[in-house]
Amino acid sequence: MSDIKTGIGRYITKKDVKRSGLMALWFMFLTFPIMVVKVNTVTDTVEWRWINMFIVGIFSFILTHVWKLMIDRREGRIAAADNTGETTEKLSWRERLDEKPALKRTASLIFLALAALFPIVTGMYQTSIMITALLYVVLALGLNIIVGLGGLLVLGYIVFYGVGAYTYALLNYHFGLNFWLALPLGGLFAMILGILIAIPVLRLRGDYLAIVTLAFGEIFRIVMENWNGLSFGPSGIANIPRPALFGLDFSIQQSTTLTYYVILAFVVITIFVVRRLEDSRLGRSWVAMREDEIAGEAMGIDMWKTKLAAFALSTFWAGVAGVIFAGKTTFINPASFTMWESILVLCMVVLGGMGSIPGVISGALIITLLPEYLRAFSELRMLIFGAVLVLVMVFKPDGMIPAIRQKYEFKGISGNKKKGDK
Amino acid sequence: MAPILDVKKLRMDFGGLRAVNDVDLYINQGEIVALIGPNGAGKTTFFNCITGVTRPTAGDVLICPPSSHKSERINGMKPNVITERGLARTFQNIRLFQNMTVLENVMIGRHPRMKAGVIGAIIRDPRTRTEEKQVIEDSHEILKKLNLEIFVNELAKNLPYGAQRRLEIARAMATEPFLLLLDEPAAGMNPQETRELDETIVRIRDTEGITILLIEHDMSLVMSLSERIYVVDYGKLIATGIPEDIKKNPEVIKAYLGEEIDA
Numbered sequence: 001m002s003d004i005k006t007g008i009g010r011y012i013t014k015k016d017v018k019r020s021g022l023m024a025l026w027f028m029f030l031t032f033p034i035m036v037v038k039v040n041t042v043t044d045t046v047e048w049r050w051i052n053m054f055i056v057g058i059f060s061f062i063l064t065h066v067w068k069l070m071i072d073r074r075e076g077r078i079a080a081a082d083n084t085g086e087t088t089e090k091l092s093w094r095e096r097l098d099e100k101p102a103l104k105r106t107a108s109l110i111f112l113a114l115a116a117l118f119p120i121v122t123g124m125y126q127t128s129i130m131i132t133a134l135l136y137v138v139l140a141l142g143l144n145i146i147v148g149l150g151g152l153l154v155l156g157y158i159v160f161y162g163v164g165a166y167t168y169a170l171l172n173y174h175f176g177l178n179f180w181l182a183l184p185l186g187g188l189f190a191m192i193l194g195i196l197i198a199i200p201v202l203r204l205r206g207d208y209l210a211i212v213t214l215a216f217g218e219i220f221r222i223v224m225e226n227w228n229g230l231s232f233g234p235s236g237i238a239n240i241p242r243p244a245l246f247g248l249d250f251s252i253q254q255s256t257t258l259t260y261y262v263i264l265a266f267v268v269i270t271i272f273v274v275r276r277l278e279d280s281r282l283g284r285s286w287v288a289m290r291e292d293e294i295a296g297e298a299m300g301i302d303m304w305k306t307k308l309a310a311f312a313l314s315t316f317w318a319g320v321a322g323v324i325f326a327g328k329t330t331f332i333n334p335a336s337f338t339m340w341e342s343i344l345v346l347c348m349v350v351l352g353g354m355g356s357i358p359g360v361i362s363g364a365l366i367i368t369l370l371p372e373y374l375r376a377f378s379e380l381r382m383l384i385f386g387a388v389l390v391l392v393m394v395f396k397p398d399g400m401i402p403a404i405r406q407k408y409e410f411k412g413i414s415g416n417k418k419k420g421d422k
Numbered sequence: 423m424a425p426i427l428d429v430k431k432l433r434m435d436f437g438g439l440r441a442v443n444d445v446d447l448y449i450n451q452g453e454i455v456a457l458i459g460p461n462g463a464g465k466t467t468f469f470n471c472i473t474g475v476t477r478p479t480a481g482d483v484l485i486c487p488p489s490s491h492k493s494e495r496i497n498g499m500k501p502n503v504i505t506e507r508g509l510a511r512t513f514q515n516i517r518l519f520q521n522m523t524v525l526e527n528v529m530i531g532r533h534p535r536m537k538a539g540v541i542g543a544i545i546r547d548p549r550t551r552t553e554e555k556q557v558i559e560d561s562h563e564i565l566k567k568l569n570l571e572i573f574v575n576e577l578a579k580n581l582p583y584g585a586q587r588r589l590e591i592a593r594a595m596a597t598e599p600f601l602l603l604l605d606e607p608a609a610g611m612n613p614q615e616t617r618e619l620d621e622t623i624v625r626i627r628d629t630e631g632i633t634i635l636l637i638e639h640d641m642s643l644v645m646s647l648s649e650r651i652y653v654v655d656y657g658k659l660i661a662t663g664i665p666e667d668i669k670k671n672p673e674v675i676k677a678y679l680g681e682e683i684d685a
Binding site: 085280285291294298302303 | 442473474492500501502505506510511515518519520521522523525526529530531533534536538539542543544546550554558562571574575577593594596648674
């Protein structure tokens with residue numbers, strides 16, 4: 001047995017075959033009720049589709065092998081890295097990209113140009129989908145400040161998105177406030193509420209913070225559903241004007257294109273601001289808070305201020321995104337701001353890579369666009385979506401594009417010096 | 423001259439347990455003082471009371487920074503305020519910012535000596551940029567002092583154990599303290615590393631003028647390093663004096679080795 005060193009035999013042992021066989025049997029048993037038995041209600045007979053059972057068996061037999069090979073390869077790689085003890089030897093493509101700022105800048109500009117051309121090349125439907133995706137990019141980047149950098153698990157983030165949307169809808173309904181004025185106001189109101197919520201919950205951390213923020217999320221939604229005098233309850237607010245320029249009458253198409261550019265501009269601004277914050281005194285204290293709160297305090301960081309800043313700066317973006325959302329859909333009601341949305345945004349941050357801007361952006365794009373473009377597979381799309389999430393978490397536990405820390409160069413020294421050289 | 427740290431009748435109760443029982447302690451500028459005692463004697467609790475992690479039940483903690491000579495009562499202050507006043511500490515179980523680079527760890531230590539705010543961070547005005555540059559330079563200098571500059575861009579968690587211990591000291595030094603509190607700096611070190619640590623601590627005191635209070639179990643290190651020793655057991659101060667006296671003190675021997683039973 002051990003002589004077999006070539007081909008498949010190198011990877012697959014008798015034990016594996018046995019295990020896969022058992023797995024296949026288990027899956028055949030599990031899927032038996034839905035894949036095999038089919039009740040024909042017209043003739044009142046039961047169809048036994050035994051062939052499906054074999055298909056499930058064969059597929060799971062093959063897939064368990066593939067799965068095991070992939071896990072083995074992953075673990076092999078980790079073991080190899082541990083053996084050498086040097087994790088920096090092989091630079092990732094991102095670290096290599098960091099060493100060439102010119103290339104990085106060009107790449108970003110090309111991305112931006114493509115994004116700017118998007119509504120011209122494609123139709124209104126595609127543009128509309130992309131607006132939603134970019135709204136989530138802003139949301140995810142905002143939440144990334146609290147969760148990714150600050151390490152505070154907040155589950156009610158969508159509240160602040162709702163506050164932005166309701167700010168625009170209500171101020172427009174009562175006072176005829178236009179979209180452009182509502183943009184900063186929505187952000188501001190979300191920020192104020194963020195600070196107000198933050199003050200009582202700041203003493204909590206971890207799971208407790210998550211539960212309390214979750215509760216706040218539900219409170220917001222229930223209040224909006226029941227306080228008819230303020231929010232018009234579940235029937236919501238309709239006929240919210242789309243964004244327009246200089247009081248001109250815009251067609252739906254023009255307005256959609258305009259909304260697209262507004263949200264694109266906000267994505268760029270958000271990236272710019274978050275990027276700069278990340279690499280500042282405040283950003284470092286956020287990461288220190290995530291890593292070790294007590295040590296951070298011992299290093300002179302005022303955790304209270306740091307947390308408040310994280311909440312304030314994070315909720316602002318949600319408010320702005322909310323205003324744009326209201327302007328895009330022209331109708332809002334509490335159903336748009338459920339807990340599920342909060343979880344989805346959190347998924348984007350975790351899946352993409354906590355604290356990593358490119359990671360969070362791609363996380364948001366994948367989670368919003370994948371189900372959209374999988375519509376062709378109709379009933380399978382949520383299954384595929386779920387499978388992708390599981391695969392990413394198994395094979396890339398730090399997210400698709402994990403965060404890397406800023407490196408600093410120093411003249412003349414940088415590692416050439418021998419160890420123990422005094 | 424007033425002692426830079428003067429602790430009077432410090433008491434800390436956890437429910438019915440008195441972890442620190444009316445301990446008096448003072449440190450003069452430029453001294454190296456050790457606080458020793460068997461496991462569970464209340465040494466770390468004492469540190470926590472001084473650095474603001476826990477609020478003492480009773481007693482006074484007075485500091486008198488050598489720069490201002492103004493005495494101030496610091497019990498009940500938040501840890502970050504105490505650090506700003508000039509007391510820095512390390513932890514018994516290493517508490518580095520694991521996923522940050524070595525340099526960033528030290529830069530965090532510079533935090534209380536920086537001014538940049540949110541607006542400065544976003545618009546990056548000249549003042550913020552100069553400050554940032556200065557901090558990078560300063561932090562690098564501190565790393566050099568502790569022979570850590572080869573690890574500059576390495577993540578803290580990837581460092582060898584001894585280097586992690588040194589990084590904790592570097593990080594604490596970055597806050598520009600006048601008093602450095604080291605909680606078991608030699609724990610888990612081999613004899614070679616301990617000798618190097620001994621030299622490092624003396625160097626910090628001599629060249630930086632930082633006074634040092636340390637908790638340590640390694641007796642050879644304590645005896646060679648410290649000028650005065652305080653011994654606590656069950657939260658109570660049982661002896662104090664120069665190393666030679668402490669070595670011979672029957673109370674201390676009893677606390678460490680147990681009492682002889684007459685049979």
